[in-house]
Amino acid sequence: MMLHAVIYLIVLPLLSLTLILGFIRLLIGPTLPDRIIAFDLIAAASAGIIVVVAIASNHSVLLDAASVWAIVSFLSVIGFAYYIEKWRGRP
């Protein structure tokens, strides 16, 4: 089937490469905000992987997992920003 071939040969490898690139930035990122945006990209790419797996396995329930994942990643980024902004006043 053409759609499964496209998913398994093109789409999932590209998304996995995105995860690897984001993880490299997460390791070598010089400052903490670099690591936070790398984490945000990793969360977005893994939400995309969940969506693609929902298409590949024909289970539409996984869309709920993807949307909850997006909400949690947004809240975690906002929390990181809040606590860095609180933390910068410390001597």
Next chain:
Amino acid sequence: MIDAITAALLIIGAFFMFVAGLGILRMPDIFLRMSCSTKAATIGFGTLLLALALYFRDTGVVTRSLATIAFVFATAPVASHRIGRVSYLVGVYLWGKTIRDELKNVYPPDACVPFGEVCAAPGSRSGKNISTD
């Protein structure tokens, strides 16, 4: 036919995601990295969700998919703005070839306290990395 359109949308979305990963690895500055990753990852995720909605063609799936697209399009700029403002305040270095710094004299000089080391005032950033470890 619909399978072909779904496959095309999937390839476009994965390509945009890959461009976001490439940008976050290759860009020289945190602000450039952030613009690259936020815009490209948002449009890639939206395209993947459109492909999902087109594949299932069910009322519940299409509604939830469009709601998730709206949520991501509304919240990704907010998160990016928060991180950008915080990283400017915390004194992350700018790229050496930056030609315009709109926030140069907006914040007072003692508003900038970086991680660990002595902070240059926000007006006088050198292009060097302030990270210690």
